[in-house]
Amino acid sequence: IGMLRQAGVAVEPMLVANPAGVLGVNTRVELAQVDCWLRRSKARELMLEGVTIRLPETVSIDADVQVGRDTVIEPFVQLLGRTVIGEECRIGTGALLRHARLGNRVDVRAYSVIEEAYLEDDSRAGPYARLRPGTHLAAGAAVGNFVEVKNARLGAGSKANHLAYLGDADIGAGVNIGAGAITCNYDGERKHRTRIGDGVFVGSNATLVAPVELAEGCYVGAGSVITEPVPPDALALGRARQVIKEGWVKKRRAAREPASGDKG
8 A cells, every 4th residue: 555655546445345355465374364265255155055065164166166056065075167066966075076067966976086077967976986088977877986087978877886997988878887997098109989889788807999899789708808899789708718727736736745755
């Protein structure tokens, strides 16, 4: 104010409803204080609009975030950027959403990270899921613990519940992705897409080497490496046949045991 008066600029008093709205920021401490006030104000605004926030002092919500009525936000959640959340959703403890878009009744479980992704009504992610940019979960689709999805669409009711990587993929409705299954989307130079039709069953630890297409209703056996198209309603197996050698362990033990005269 003194500098303005010395410069000949007119200075007049002004009444404000909340003095915190015109606080100056001259240090990192003051910056943190103002940031805290803004986030508290955003949380209060949402709660007055019908959003439940548990331990609001632990939650970080950016100014442009929108949240629908009857959504529950658990402690230590971060809602960043232009995130939009529908009604009756649940955002679990420690989840981070950045520029995400969620429909109604979406369940984001604890410690999931969702960035630039779209989750339709009644879909689910987590716990510990990572949805990277370009991810689209259709209505009722589910991505479970330690599943990573990037630039891929899962159709209505499809699920990948455990330990999978789905990158650059078009996945139809009603598909089951087994634990440990992955799409190999990068050949060292370029990215390629995997296309999976409706009702496909992909067994555990299957490796889908893109570009590849699995037609509607087919099955992929567990542990298979798939490099060629699979026709509708077919079973694809890409693994070595199991071999059983009877008595092998017994012979191995006998070969390792010392002769009776060698003891002591």
